[in-house]
Amino acid sequence: MSDEQRDVIEILEHDHHEVEEMFTELESLRGASTEEAQQRRKTLTEQVTIELVRHSVAEEVLVYPQVTAKVSAEEVEHARKEHAEAEETLHRLEKLDADDPAFDDELATLMEEIRHHIEDEEGEMFAHMRQAIAPDELRKLGARVEAFKKVAPTRPHPNVPNDALSRTVTGPAASLFDRMRDLATGRGRD
Numbered sequence: 001m002s003d004e005q006r007d008v009i010e011i012l013e014h015d016h017h018e019v020e021e022m023f024t025e026l027e028s029l030r031g032a033s034t035e036e037a038q039q040r041r042k043t044l045t046e047q048v049t050i051e052l053v054r055h056s057v058a059e060e061v062l063v064y065p066q067v068t069a070k071v072s073a074e075e076v077e078h079a080r081k082e083h084a085e086a087e088e089t090l091h092r093l094e095k096l097d098a099d100d101p102a103f104d105d106e107l108a109t110l111m112e113e114i115r116h117h118i119e120d121e122e123g124e125m126f127a128h129m130r131q132a133i134a135p136d137e138l139r140k141l142g143a144r145v146e147a148f149k150k151v152a153p154t155r156p157h158p159n160v161p162n163d164a165l166s167r168t169v170t171g172p173a174a175s176l177f178d179r180m181r182d183l184a185t186g187r188g189r190d
């Protein structure tokens, strides 16, 4: 691990920022009817899904257990509940075409859920982590999160409980299957 290693909070906040950028573009395309705009909406929604799933599963497996141990079990329970709700929304969204009337509604629900969740994490959980966990530990956790995200699932699996153990037991198979499907369809590539 080098001195350049970003700590876990920097990494997670950077992910949040990227998701917000995609949300902003998606909002600008709301109601657009050209085929090009529809295609862009579908692609962006896939990218946002991939990013959110990898990010959330990394939090559930690596970050939240640390928060439970050192900060607050209650904050983690609340965060897992919000992840589960957003995962259901992603799952419904995955089945819709961009020109389906329900697509905009589900997308709006997702943005609301995620923006609220990000506010909670950045405003409370991460602030508490900075107080309770040593900088060196936060950097080590950052390295693990970066490595984990490379092999994490890319599709929502709302039927898998989102505690660390369940995710670790079923995760590798789900992840491999997600990535094979992505390869076969070219999902998330442009």
Ligand SMILES: [Fe+2]
Residues within 6 Å of the ligand: 012, 016, 055, 059, 118, 121
């Ligand atoms: Fe997060």
Ligand SMILES: [Fe+2]
Residues within 6 Å of the ligand: 056, 059, 079, 083, 117, 121
């Ligand atoms: Fe989260």
